[in-house]
Amino acid sequence: MTDIVAIIVNGLVYGSIYGLVAIGMTLIYGTLRILDMSQGSMVMIGGYVGWWALATHGVNPLLALVLAFVVTFVVGTLTELVSVQPLIGRRGEVDFEMVTFITTFAVGILLTNVALQHFGPFQKNVPPIVSGNLDVYHGVSISYHELTMAGVSVLLMGALGLFLARTRWGFAVRAVAQDLDAARSLGVPVSRLYPATMGLASALAGVGGVFLGALYFASPTAGDLPLLQALIVVVLGGLGSLTGTLYAAYLVGLMQAFCEVEIGTTWTLPILYTAILIILVIRPYGLKGSPSEARL
Amino acid sequence: MTGTFSGLSPTRWLMIGSAIVLVALFPLVYTDPYYMTIIVTAEVVLILNISWNFVLGMAGVWNFGQLAIYALGAYGAGWLMLHQTWMPAMIAILCGGLFSAVISVLLAFPTLRLFGIYTSLLTFSFAQVVQYVALNDPRGLTGGSYGYPTVPGLFPNMSQTSYLRAYYWVFAAVIVASCLVVAWLRQSHLGIALRSIRDSPGYTAARGVNPRMTRVIAFGLSGFLAGVAGGFYLSFEQSFTTSQMGLTPMSIDVTMLVIGGLGTVMGPVIGTAIVTVIQTILIDYPGWQLTILGATLLVIVIFVPGGVVGLISRTSKRVSAWVEEDSEAVEPAET
Numbered sequence: 001m002t003d004i005v006a007i008i009v010n011g012l013v014y015g016s017i018y019g020l021v022a023i024g025m026t027l028i029y030g031t032l033r034i035l036d037m038s039q040g041s042m043v044m045i046g047g048y049v050g051w052w053a054l055a056t057h058g059v060n061p062l063l064a065l066v067l068a069f070v071v072t073f074v075v076g077t078l079t080e081l082v083s084v085q086p087l088i089g090r091r092g093e094v095d096f097e098m099v100t101f102i103t104t105f106a107v108g109i110l111l112t113n114v115a116l117q118h119f120g121p122f123q124k125n126v127p128p129i130v131s132g133n134l135d136v137y138h139g140v141s142i143s144y145h146e147l148t149m150a151g152v153s154v155l156l157m158g159a160l161g162l163f164l165a166r167t168r169w170g171f172a173v174r175a176v177a178q179d180l181d182a183a184r185s186l187g188v189p190v191s192r193l194y195p196a197t198m199g200l201a202s203a204l205a206g207v208g209g210v211f212l213g214a215l216y217f218a219s220p221t222a223g224d225l226p227l228l229q230a231l232i233v234v235v236l237g238g239l240g241s242l243t244g245t246l247y248a249a250y251l252v253g254l255m256q257a258f259c260e261v262e263i264g265t266t267w268t269l270p271i272l273y274t275a276i277l278i279i280l281v282i283r284p285y286g287l288k289g290s291p292s293e294a295r296l
Numbered sequence: 297m298t299g300t301f302s303g304l305s306p307t308r309w310l311m312i313g314s315a316i317v318l319v320a321l322f323p324l325v326y327t328d329p330y331y332m333t334i335i336v337t338a339e340v341v342l343i344l345n346i347s348w349n350f351v352l353g354m355a356g357v358w359n360f361g362q363l364a365i366y367a368l369g370a371y372g373a374g375w376l377m378l379h380q381t382w383m384p385a386m387i388a389i390l391c392g393g394l395f396s397a398v399i400s401v402l403l404a405f406p407t408l409r410l411f412g413i414y415t416s417l418l419t420f421s422f423a424q425v426v427q428y429v430a431l432n433d434p435r436g437l438t439g440g441s442y443g444y445p446t447v448p449g450l451f452p453n454m455s456q457t458s459y460l461r462a463y464y465w466v467f468a469a470v471i472v473a474s475c476l477v478v479a480w481l482r483q484s485h486l487g488i489a490l491r492s493i494r495d496s497p498g499y500t501a502a503r504g505v506n507p508r509m510t511r512v513i514a515f516g517l518s519g520f521l522a523g524v525a526g527g528f529y530l531s532f533e534q535s536f537t538t539s540q541m542g543l544t545p546m547s548i549d550v551t552m553l554v555i556g557g558l559g560t561v562m563g564p565v566i567g568t569a570i571v572t573v574i575q576t577i578l579i580d581y582p583g584w585q586l587t588i589l590g591a592t593l594l595v596i597v598i599f600v601p602g603g604v605v606g607l608i609s610r611t612s613k614r615v616s617a618w619v620e621e622d623s624e625a626v627e628p629a630e631t
Contacts, residue, residue: 231417
């Protein structure tokens with residue numbers, strides 16, 4: 001019973017943070033058909049912003065989150081302007097998906113190395129947003145930090161859903177996801193929408209980075225593992241499907257918690273990977289993905 | 297550099313032949329150990345890049361797991377060299393290559409079911425997982441983060457100069473052989489099948505080409521060469537650690553392939569040379585190496601999509617078109 005509670009609690013916490021990092025990638029892929037490999041760097045930047053604000057300046061945690069959101073929004077927008085904007089309209093000339101995969105990857109390399117130059121290779125301690133632990137059930141405890149992390153993730157994902165379903169910009173994003181040319185001919189400002197979408201997705205990862213920074217550390221390579229996990233979640237959910245990503249995030253979170261409790265941390269990633277490989281061979285487009293239909 | 301043997305003029309063959317002779321004679325003239333080490337290391341990377349280019353560029357499968365295949369070859373060869381000491385080093389390296397080929401073929405099957413970006417994600421995660429397991433292996437098979445620190449290698453007990461020369465020649469021979477094989481494969485039945493599966497899988501299958509068999513062969517060949525490259529690296533450096541297969545070496549290799557020109561025969565050679573030169577110049581500023589390489593990658597992908605080889609062939613086409621235009625101008629076409 002203790003095991004089961006531990007698995008469920010940890011699984012939900014992991015799932016929430018995976019969802020937050022992965023949903024940005026899904027959003028970008030669904031609208032722009034870009035697999036954003038710089039998303040891991042946004043987690044890393046978020047971690048450094050958290051360290052800078054919380055550890056060196058003692059800023060209010062909420063303000064630190066907002067700061068991380070703003071900084072990574074700007075970096076994400078700039079990333080789009082550098083790595084994607086020059087390629088738009090050349091879809092016939094270059095393999096758009098492949099080339100943007102490489103360009104965003106290059107931006108990721110750049111950001112990682114700039115961080116390495118600026119902050120050095122050593123890990124920085126990020127203090128938790130909220131301290132203290134909550135005892136859930138006979139020795140199974142969860143820190144308030146993790147609880148806040150899960151809460152904020154769910155809140156942000158909900159806000160994203162509302163944004164897409166209710167606002168004018170949300171309509172525009174979904175229109176572009178359905179049919180780029182039709183959206184453009186109806187007056188959707190694609191050249192502004194692309195950077196904004198990428199900025200938004202990066203900002204979500206940046207907020208995730210502040211939380212993850214406190215769980216692990218802030219370091220130049222802090223984004224690598226979250227990127228890998230987000231990739232697994234995104235592929236499993238079906239690229240471009242927001243609901244699929246959510247299911248996949250919690251499924252992967254629960255599977256990881258199960259492996260950690262019952263088998264041991266060393267084999268968690270391989271087991272997870274094998275399970276996903278099997279799912280993918282059975283369902284090549286992930287849980288909720290579709291070959292080329294409208295998404296989001 | 298079209299890669300067709302029949303289309304090559306005798307002059308071209310003469311050029312290729314003399315280039316090979318020059319490459320072979322080079323270490324007899326030049327013996328600086330520092331730069332020779334850099335050159336020999338670059339040769340190993342080039343072998344890996346040739347193998348990767350075959351799958352990534354020619355077959356068009358977005359395989360980003362090649363470094364894991366390479367590392368598995370190195371681990372396979374290293375394990376044999378350390379634990380089966382009776383075995384000649386060359387055989388151990390070939391066995392490592394075979395091991396890599398088998399893993400690579402196994403990786404080919406799921407990629408058959410997936411498309412484009414899904415393939416890259418799957419193979420990318422495969423590479424990460426292999427690195428993670430090698431790093432955290434609880435039974436000490438891979439040596440964890442220390443890897444294999446002392447491996448005898450192909451030529452133990454040799455003076456430094458002849459050591460570097462010996463490796464230089466072995467690797468150069470493998471490079472020349474694999475370039476020729478790739479150039480031949482490109483215009484062979486297999487190469488054409490691979491490229492047409494890349495461009496139109498449904499049509500190719502309908503014309504009676506077996507996509508599964510073709511891709512399995514491609515992955516097998518590429519995996520074998522990558523594994524041999526891994527064994528070579530281990531043998532030359534006399535050590536191997538997981539840092540050889542992380543994101544950093546992968547980004548350097550991708551940069552090399554893209555700068556040279558994906559899917560071409562000479563692309564990996566040119567790309568590896570250019571990036572190695574850049575890295576050597578920046579050796580005193582290690583932090584800037586990757587920053588500059590990342591920026592170069594970005595600029596090349598956006599502004600020179602075909603890489604250097606693509607640029608050269610486009611320029612030469614433009615020049616010949618321009619020459620033709622000039623000769624046409626003598627008698628203007630009537631409309």
